[in-house]
Amino acid sequence: MKKILLISMLMVLYGACTGFAEIGKYETGCEKCHVPDNWEPKKYLHDPLTIDLKGAHRTLDCKECHKKSEGYKGLNADCISCHKDVHFNQFSRYCGDCHKQQTWIPLNFKHTGIGFRLAGSHRGADCSDCHKNRDYRNTPSDCFICHQAAYQSAPMHVVSGFSHDCTECHKRSNTWDFTAFVHEFFSFTGAHRALKNDCLACHSAPNSIPAGTTEQDCYVCHAGDYQAAPNHVSFNYSHDCRFCHSGNTWGIE
Numbered sequence: 001m002k003k004i005l006l007i008s009m010l011m012v013l014y015g016a017c018t019g020f021a022e023i024g025k026y027e028t029g030c031e032k033c034h035v036p037d038n039w040e041p042k043k044y045l046h047d048p049l050t051i052d053l054k055g056a057h058r059t060l061d062c063k064e065c066h067k068k069s070e071g072y073k074g075l076n077a078d079c080i081s082c083h084k085d086v087h088f089n090q091f092s093r094y095c096g097d098c099h100k101q102q103t104w105i106p107l108n109f110k111h112t113g114i115g116f117r118l119a120g121s122h123r124g125a126d127c128s129d130c131h132k133n134r135d136y137r138n139t140p141s142d143c144f145i146c147h148q149a150a151y152q153s154a155p156m157h158v159v160s161g162f163s164h165d166c167t168e169c170h171k172r173s174n175t176w177d178f179t180a181f182v183h184e185f186f187s188f189t190g191a192h193r194a195l196k197n198d199c200l201a202c203h204s205a206p207n208s209i210p211a212g213t214t215e216q217d218c219y220v221c222h223a224g225d226y227q228a229a230p231n232h233v234s235f236n237y238s239h240d241c242r243f244c245h246s247g248n249t250w251g252i253e
Contacts, residue, residue, distance in 0.1 A: 055102035079094055147166060156203045156204065179199065
Protein backbone atom coordinates (compact mmCIF):
# COMPACT_ATOMS: atom_id res chain seq x y z
CA MET A 1 0.00 0.00 0.00
CA LYS A 2 2.86 2.36 0.87
CA LYS A 3 4.52 1.52 -2.44
CA ILE A 4 1.38 2.42 -4.41
CA LEU A 5 1.01 5.67 -2.47
CA LEU A 6 4.64 6.56 -3.14
CA ILE A 7 4.23 5.98 -6.89
CA SER A 8 1.10 8.17 -6.93
CA MET A 9 2.92 10.97 -5.14
CA LEU A 10 5.82 10.76 -7.57
CA MET A 11 3.41 11.03 -10.52
CA VAL A 12 1.80 14.13 -8.98
CA LEU A 13 5.22 15.68 -8.40
CA TYR A 14 6.19 14.85 -11.99
CA GLY A 15 3.12 16.63 -13.25
CA ALA A 16 3.77 19.64 -11.01
CA CYS A 17 7.36 19.94 -12.21
CA THR A 18 6.67 19.54 -15.87
CA GLY A 19 3.33 21.29 -15.99
CA PHE A 20 2.10 18.37 -18.04
CA ALA A 21 -1.37 17.49 -16.89
CA GLU A 22 -1.98 14.62 -19.30
CA ILE A 23 -0.13 12.03 -17.12
CA GLY A 24 -0.55 8.50 -18.38
CA LYS A 25 -1.31 9.44 -21.96
CA TYR A 26 2.29 9.45 -23.14
CA GLU A 27 5.52 7.71 -22.34
CA THR A 28 7.37 9.22 -19.38
CA GLY A 29 10.67 9.11 -21.27
CA CYS A 30 10.65 12.84 -22.05
CA GLU A 31 13.82 12.59 -24.11
CA LYS A 32 11.89 10.76 -26.82
CA CYS A 33 10.22 14.01 -27.82
CA HIS A 34 12.13 16.79 -26.01
CA VAL A 35 15.75 17.94 -25.82
CA PRO A 36 17.42 18.06 -22.37
CA ASP A 37 18.21 21.79 -22.42
CA ASN A 38 14.59 22.94 -22.61
CA TRP A 39 11.09 21.72 -23.34
CA GLU A 40 11.30 22.61 -27.01
CA PRO A 41 10.50 19.49 -29.03
CA LYS A 42 13.24 17.87 -30.98
CA LYS A 43 12.70 16.59 -34.53
CA TYR A 44 9.96 14.12 -33.78
CA LEU A 45 9.54 11.52 -36.51
CA HIS A 46 5.96 11.19 -37.58
CA ASP A 47 4.84 7.83 -38.83
CA PRO A 48 5.14 8.17 -42.63
CA LEU A 49 2.21 5.78 -43.06
CA THR A 50 -0.14 8.28 -41.40
CA ILE A 51 1.41 11.64 -42.32
CA ASP A 52 4.83 12.21 -43.82
CA LEU A 53 5.89 15.77 -43.04
CA LYS A 54 7.68 17.35 -46.00
CA GLY A 55 8.31 20.80 -47.37
CA ALA A 56 6.37 23.53 -45.57
CA HIS A 57 4.99 21.04 -43.05
CA ARG A 58 8.49 20.38 -41.68
CA THR A 59 8.83 23.98 -40.49
CA LEU A 60 5.53 24.16 -38.63
CA ASP A 61 5.36 24.46 -34.86
CA CYS A 62 3.64 21.49 -33.24
CA LYS A 63 0.88 23.74 -31.87
CA GLU A 64 -0.19 24.76 -35.38
CA CYS A 65 -1.63 21.30 -35.95
CA HIS A 66 -1.98 20.00 -32.39
CA LYS A 67 -4.02 22.84 -31.03
CA LYS A 68 -5.10 21.06 -27.86
CA SER A 69 -3.02 19.07 -25.40
CA GLU A 70 -5.19 16.02 -26.00
CA GLY A 71 -4.70 16.32 -29.75
CA TYR A 72 -1.35 14.58 -30.12
CA LYS A 73 -2.71 11.10 -30.59
CA GLY A 74 -5.39 10.22 -33.09
CA LEU A 75 -5.23 13.56 -34.91
CA ASN A 76 -6.99 13.38 -38.26
CA ALA A 77 -4.34 13.46 -40.99
CA ASP A 78 -6.91 14.48 -43.61
CA CYS A 79 -5.81 17.68 -45.40
CA ILE A 80 -9.28 19.15 -45.02
CA SER A 81 -8.96 19.06 -41.22
CA CYS A 82 -6.38 21.89 -41.47
CA HIS A 83 -6.90 23.39 -44.92
CA LYS A 84 -10.19 24.99 -45.90
CA ASP A 85 -11.58 23.58 -49.15
CA VAL A 86 -11.40 26.62 -51.44
CA HIS A 87 -12.48 24.48 -54.40
CA PHE A 88 -15.99 23.95 -53.04
CA ASN A 89 -15.82 20.15 -53.09
CA GLN A 90 -14.99 20.00 -56.81
CA PHE A 91 -11.83 17.96 -56.24
CA SER A 92 -10.41 15.29 -53.98
CA ARG A 93 -10.12 16.02 -50.28
CA TYR A 94 -6.44 15.03 -50.54
CA CYS A 95 -4.50 18.17 -51.51
CA GLY A 96 -1.55 16.07 -52.73
CA ASP A 97 -3.49 15.10 -55.85
CA CYS A 98 -2.81 18.59 -57.21
CA HIS A 99 -0.40 20.34 -54.82
CA LYS A 100 3.05 19.67 -53.45
CA GLN A 101 3.92 19.93 -49.78
CA GLN A 102 6.65 22.50 -50.47
CA THR A 103 4.24 25.23 -51.62
CA TRP A 104 0.72 25.52 -53.01
CA ILE A 105 2.26 26.49 -56.35
CA PRO A 106 3.51 24.99 -58.65
CA LEU A 107 0.77 22.45 -59.04
CA ASN A 108 0.95 18.79 -59.89
CA PHE A 109 -2.38 18.94 -61.69
CA LYS A 110 -2.22 17.64 -65.27
CA HIS A 111 -4.56 19.38 -67.70
CA THR A 112 -3.71 16.91 -70.45
CA GLY A 113 -5.86 14.30 -68.75
CA ILE A 114 -8.98 16.45 -69.03
CA GLY A 115 -8.63 17.33 -72.71
CA PHE A 116 -6.95 20.75 -72.49
CA ARG A 117 -3.16 20.73 -72.71
CA LEU A 118 -1.47 23.83 -71.33
CA ALA A 119 1.14 25.02 -73.84
CA GLY A 120 2.89 28.29 -74.61
CA SER A 121 1.50 31.25 -72.70
CA HIS A 122 -1.18 29.03 -71.13
CA ARG A 123 1.52 27.37 -69.03
CA GLY A 124 2.19 30.62 -67.18
CA ALA A 125 -1.44 31.54 -66.60
CA ASP A 126 -2.80 31.57 -63.08
CA CYS A 127 -5.67 29.19 -62.34
CA SER A 128 -7.98 32.13 -61.62
CA ASP A 129 -7.27 33.61 -65.08
CA CYS A 130 -9.41 30.90 -66.64
CA HIS A 131 -11.43 29.54 -63.74
CA LYS A 132 -13.49 32.56 -62.75
CA ASN A 133 -15.28 32.39 -59.40
CA ARG A 134 -13.36 29.13 -58.75
CA ASP A 135 -15.54 27.18 -61.14
CA TYR A 136 -13.18 24.35 -62.07
CA ARG A 137 -15.59 21.75 -63.39
CA ASN A 138 -17.56 23.72 -65.99
CA THR A 139 -14.90 25.93 -67.59
CA PRO A 140 -15.40 26.01 -71.39
CA SER A 141 -12.36 25.34 -73.59
CA ASP A 142 -13.57 27.57 -76.45
CA CYS A 143 -10.81 30.10 -77.23
CA PHE A 144 -13.30 32.90 -77.78
CA ILE A 145 -14.58 32.70 -74.20
CA CYS A 146 -11.22 33.88 -72.86
CA HIS A 147 -9.83 35.74 -75.86
CA GLN A 148 -12.86 37.67 -77.11
CA ALA A 149 -11.21 41.06 -76.49
CA ALA A 150 -8.04 40.01 -78.31
CA TYR A 151 -10.09 38.74 -81.25
CA GLN A 152 -12.17 41.89 -81.55
CA SER A 153 -9.17 44.20 -81.33
CA ALA A 154 -7.07 42.21 -83.82
CA PRO A 155 -6.93 43.64 -87.39
CA MET A 156 -9.51 42.27 -89.81
CA HIS A 157 -10.70 39.45 -87.53
CA VAL A 158 -14.26 40.69 -87.14
CA VAL A 159 -14.82 42.09 -90.63
CA SER A 160 -13.29 39.01 -92.25
CA GLY A 161 -15.24 36.62 -90.07
CA PHE A 162 -12.19 34.68 -88.94
CA SER A 163 -12.81 31.50 -86.95
CA HIS A 164 -13.21 31.74 -83.18
CA ASP A 165 -10.85 28.78 -82.86
CA CYS A 166 -7.54 30.59 -82.42
CA THR A 167 -5.56 27.42 -83.09
CA GLU A 168 -6.61 27.46 -86.75
CA CYS A 169 -4.25 30.38 -87.32
CA HIS A 170 -2.14 30.71 -84.16
CA LYS A 171 0.09 28.28 -82.35
CA ARG A 172 -0.01 28.08 -78.59
CA SER A 173 3.20 30.06 -78.29
CA ASN A 174 3.97 32.96 -75.98
CA THR A 175 2.68 35.59 -78.43
CA TRP A 176 -0.07 36.01 -81.00
CA ASP A 177 2.52 36.78 -83.67
CA PHE A 178 3.59 33.21 -84.29
CA THR A 179 0.96 31.95 -86.70
CA ALA A 180 0.27 28.47 -87.93
CA PHE A 181 -2.18 29.40 -90.66
CA VAL A 182 -1.63 27.50 -93.91
CA HIS A 183 -2.46 29.48 -97.05
CA GLU A 184 -4.07 27.07 -99.49
CA PHE A 185 -4.01 29.42 -102.49
CA PHE A 186 -0.69 31.19 -102.13
CA SER A 187 2.76 29.58 -101.84
CA PHE A 188 4.82 32.65 -100.80
CA THR A 189 7.79 32.13 -103.09
CA GLY A 190 10.46 34.63 -104.07
CA ALA A 191 9.95 38.14 -102.71
CA HIS A 192 6.63 37.09 -101.21
CA ARG A 193 8.45 34.82 -98.76
CA ALA A 194 9.17 37.77 -96.48
CA LEU A 195 5.44 38.44 -96.14
CA LYS A 196 4.44 34.96 -95.02
CA ASN A 197 4.10 35.71 -91.29
CA ASP A 198 3.37 39.42 -91.64
CA CYS A 199 -0.42 39.24 -91.87
CA LEU A 200 -0.88 43.00 -91.86
CA ALA A 201 1.25 43.42 -94.98
CA CYS A 202 -1.67 42.10 -97.00
CA HIS A 203 -4.64 42.02 -94.66
CA SER A 204 -5.04 45.55 -93.34
CA ALA A 205 -7.65 48.21 -93.93
CA PRO A 206 -8.55 50.01 -96.06
CA ASN A 207 -7.12 47.88 -98.91
CA SER A 208 -7.18 44.44 -97.34
CA ILE A 209 -6.50 41.51 -99.65
CA PRO A 210 -9.51 39.18 -99.55
CA ALA A 211 -9.16 35.60 -98.47
CA GLY A 212 -8.73 33.13 -101.33
CA THR A 213 -6.55 35.42 -103.45
CA THR A 214 -4.31 33.25 -105.63
CA GLU A 215 -0.88 33.76 -107.16
CA GLN A 216 -2.57 34.53 -110.50
CA ASP A 217 -4.47 37.44 -108.96
CA CYS A 218 -1.44 39.75 -108.92
CA TYR A 219 -3.50 42.83 -109.73
CA VAL A 220 -5.39 42.56 -106.45
CA CYS A 221 -2.21 43.47 -104.59
CA HIS A 222 -0.23 45.31 -107.25
CA ALA A 223 -2.82 47.52 -108.95
CA GLY A 224 -0.85 50.63 -107.91
CA ASP A 225 2.38 49.21 -109.32
CA TYR A 226 0.64 48.23 -112.57
CA GLN A 227 -0.96 51.61 -113.12
CA ALA A 228 2.25 53.51 -112.34
CA ALA A 229 4.42 51.38 -114.62
CA PRO A 230 5.13 52.73 -118.15
CA ASN A 231 2.75 51.60 -120.91
CA HIS A 232 1.01 48.95 -118.79
CA VAL A 233 -2.41 50.56 -118.97
CA SER A 234 -2.15 51.90 -122.53
CA PHE A 235 -0.95 48.56 -123.92
CA ASN A 236 -3.36 46.62 -121.76
CA TYR A 237 -0.73 44.29 -120.37
CA SER A 238 -1.87 41.20 -118.56
CA HIS A 239 -2.80 41.55 -114.93
CA ASP A 240 -0.82 38.39 -114.23
CA CYS A 241 2.59 39.92 -113.48
CA ARG A 242 4.29 36.56 -113.90
CA PHE A 243 4.05 36.82 -117.72
CA CYS A 244 6.85 39.37 -117.69
CA HIS A 245 8.29 39.52 -114.20
CA SER A 246 9.99 37.01 -111.93
CA GLY A 247 8.74 36.38 -108.44
CA ASN A 248 11.94 37.77 -106.94
CA THR A 249 12.10 41.31 -108.41
CA TRP A 250 10.23 43.54 -110.83
CA GLY A 251 12.99 42.88 -113.36
CA ILE A 252 11.71 41.57 -116.70
CA GLU A 253 12.48 37.95 -117.46
